[in-house]
Amino acid sequence: MKHLRKNRLAPIYAAAVTLLLFSAILGLFLGATKVGFTDIIEALFCGSTGSPQARILWYARLPRVMAGLLCGSALAVSGAVIQGVLANRLASPSIIGVNAGAGLAVTLCAAFGIVGGWRLSLFAFIGAFLTVMLVSLGAKKWGASRGTVILMGVALNALLGAVSDTVTTFVPDVSIMSSAFKVGDFSSATYIKLIPAAVVILTSLLLLNTLSNALDVLTLGEENAKGLGLNTDFTRVLFLIFAALLAGAAVSVAGLLSFVGLLVPHAVRRIATTQSRHLLPLCALFGAGFVTLCDTLARVIFAPYELPVGIIMAFLGAPFFLFILIKGKGGHSRA
Amino acid sequence: MLELSNVSAGYGKTEILRNLSIGFEKNRLTSIIGPNGCGKSTLLKAALGMIPHMQGEISIDNVNLSTLKRKAIAKQIAYLPQGRGTPDMTVEQMVLHGRFPHLSYPRQYTSRDRDIAASAMDKAGIREFALKPVYALSGGMRQSVYIAMALAQETEYILLDEPTTYLDISHQLDVMRLLRNLADDGRGIVAVMHDLPLAFQFSDMVMVMDQGRIFAHQTPGEVCESGLVEQIFGVRIRREGDTYYYKY
Numbered sequence: 001m002k003h004l005r006k007n008r009l010a011p012i013y014a015a016a017v018t019l020l021l022f023s024a025i026l027g028l029f030l031g032a033t034k035v036g037f038t039d040i041i042e043a044l045f046c047g048s049t050g051s052p053q054a055r056i057l058w059y060a061r062l063p064r065v066m067a068g069l070l071c072g073s074a075l076a077v078s079g080a081v082i083q084g085v086l087a088n089r090l091a092s093p094s095i096i097g098v099n100a101g102a103g104l105a106v107t108l109c110a111a112f113g114i115v116g117g118w119r120l121s122l123f124a125f126i127g128a129f130l131t132v133m134l135v136s137l138g139a140k141k142w143g144a145s146r147g148t149v150i151l152m153g154v155a156l157n158a159l160l161g162a163v164s165d166t167v168t169t170f171v172p173d174v175s176i177m178s179s180a181f182k183v184g185d186f187s188s189a190t191y192i193k194l195i196p197a198a199v200v201i202l203t204s205l206l207l208l209n210t211l212s213n214a215l216d217v218l219t220l221g222e223e224n225a226k227g228l229g230l231n232t233d234f235t236r237v238l239f240l241i242f243a244a245l246l247a248g249a250a251v252s253v254a255g256l257l258s259f260v261g262l263l264v265p266h267a268v269r270r271i272a273t274t275q276s277r278h279l280l281p282l283c284a285l286f287g288a289g290f291v292t293l294c295d296t297l298a299r300v301i302f303a304p305y306e307l308p309v310g311i312i313m314a315f316l317g318a319p320f321f322l323f324i325l326i327k328g329k330g331g332h333s334r335a
Numbered sequence: 336m337l338e339l340s341n342v343s344a345g346y347g348k349t350e351i352l353r354n355l356s357i358g359f360e361k362n363r364l365t366s367i368i369g370p371n372g373c374g375k376s377t378l379l380k381a382a383l384g385m386i387p388h389m390q391g392e393i394s395i396d397n398v399n400l401s402t403l404k405r406k407a408i409a410k411q412i413a414y415l416p417q418g419r420g421t422p423d424m425t426v427e428q429m430v431l432h433g434r435f436p437h438l439s440y441p442r443q444y445t446s447r448d449r450d451i452a453a454s455a456m457d458k459a460g461i462r463e464f465a466l467k468p469v470y471a472l473s474g475g476m477r478q479s480v481y482i483a484m485a486l487a488q489e490t491e492y493i494l495l496d497e498p499t500t501y502l503d504i505s506h507q508l509d510v511m512r513l514l515r516n517l518a519d520d521g522r523g524i525v526a527v528m529h530d531l532p533l534a535f536q537f538s539d540m541v542m543v544m545d546q547g548r549i550f551a552h553q554t555p556g557e558v559c560e561s562g563l564v565e566q567i568f569g570v571r572i573r574r575e576g577d578t579y580y581y582k583y
Contacts, residue, residue: 210440210441213432213443213444216422216432219423219424220429220432221420221422223414223418226385226405227409227413228409228433228436228488229404229405229407229409229410230405274423274424275424277443
């Protein structure tokens with residue numbers, strides 16, 4: 001019986017890893033400029049930055065692929081965690097305003113000249129955390145229903161977006177990046193942004209893995225979880241801190257990427273498992289692969305013009321979201 | 336013994352339990368009966384340390400409850416709350432979470448935990464549904480899943496808030512028989528009950544509550560004789576041999 005279930009998930013893990021590797025390699029190869037196999041080998045393994053191809057690889061494609069992998073996994077896992085903690089399958093970092101909170105922080109940072117490094121990650125986290133705590137405490141304090149929580153998110157998204165827009169109106173320097181930032185885009189991914197984000201994201205993912213059973217116990221409901229010895233208030237805040245760290249780091253690199261946090265956890269729950277122990281790692285793998293693939297598509301479909309990745313993902317994500325709504329399992333009987 | 340001495344407790348500043356003293360022994364099935372809103376559920380929550388008590392002392396086997404952490408309490412008392420949702424997981428996964436208080440870092444279930452969960456499912460008669468999602472089961476079966484989860488917790492005491500409510504009569508009897516067996520195996524079982532004949536029939540002790548106070552804590556026979564049921568509930572309960580029934 002036990003073996004049966006392990007085997008059932010094994011091909012899904014294999015598919016996830018394959019997708020991730022495939023999209024990473026595709027992302028390095030494809031693009032407006034032709035970069036050959038030998039160029040890649042030479043650049044990656046000899047560390048050469050002499051040729052233009054090698055420089056494209058090191059300073060354009062590799063950071064982009066890394067950004068796609070990191071942000072995809074961060075947003076997918078953040079979404080799965082938020083859905084678990086709020087017991088609301090329709091929640092995700094972009095829907096309840098967490099991304100917008102981080103986005104406002106990043107916009108403010110840009111207005112004050114902070115475009116990378118640890119301070120950017122820190123402020124993005126603070127923006128995300130304040131928003132997620134506001135939604136979560138609000139939901140608890142006013143006994144808001146699942147639908148109300150989503151509406152609170154819509155309101156927060158509008159409000160935070162408006163503040164961001166005000167900032168970009170008054171600080172024209174910031175407005176250059178604002179339209180791509182709003183739909184999510186990796187073209188401004190640089191190592192100075194990536195390194196702190198990578199540390200934050202990878203550490204959070206590792207630590208979350210040791211907490212996966214607590215996330216499931218939390219979904220049993222307040223009293224059951226307490227009866228099983230879980231300090232529910234503390235645990236909930238702890239999870240929201242991780243969700244905010246992940247979403248904040250992703251937004252600091254890629255802007256307001258929507259739908260990954262909703263689409264990937266739902267897809268994984270449907271095809272694989274609802275058990276957090278497997279749900280979280282699978283979300284990380286599929287999220288990374290999916291976003292990187294979308295970004296590569298965004299770069300090559302109309303090459304040499306490129307679309308922000310957010311547009312490609314919205315094309316895929318919006319119909320999926322409708323599918324969830326129509327199937328009607330998103331927030332009632334099973335959440 | 337799970338003991339409350341001179342305990343007053345409630346929510347916020349509203350006092351619901353007033354200066355209660357009671358001890359629940361192992362090897363006993365105790366039913367708590369009383370009208371709606373008399374503080375039965377509050378008593379269970381106070382005994383579990385889930386709501387702070389304003390005065391008095393609660394102890395498990397002579398250890399003061401307030402010196403214990405949530406997890407340590409959960410290793411000794413299992414709790415079946417009144418609100419029971421249908422989480423999106425399989426029966427086996429849910430029962431396995433009964434082992435949660437026994438986990439230490441990095442909090443992953445071992446094969447021993449799985450074995451304990453399996454035998455808990457056997458006892459509750461739901462082993463055959465192990466791989467089914469909880470929401471696909473009937474109300475009675477779901478109840479058994481919750482009980483199996485409490486069994487997997489391997490505690491000395493189990494407190495149950497209305498374990499038979501919403502079940503058809505045959506499932507009610509199944510649940511009561513299971514609780515009876517658990518008490519006979521040496522555990523201390525305390526159940527809040529609304530069905531008086533069922534409570535009287537299966538319990539060793541019946542505790543009668545009204546308005547936050549304890550009016551009796553006696554054997555079912557003694558409570559039946561005392562006329563207390565009529566005084567509090569306005570119905571009479573009669574005994575004939577081993578069976579109890581309402582007399583209108």
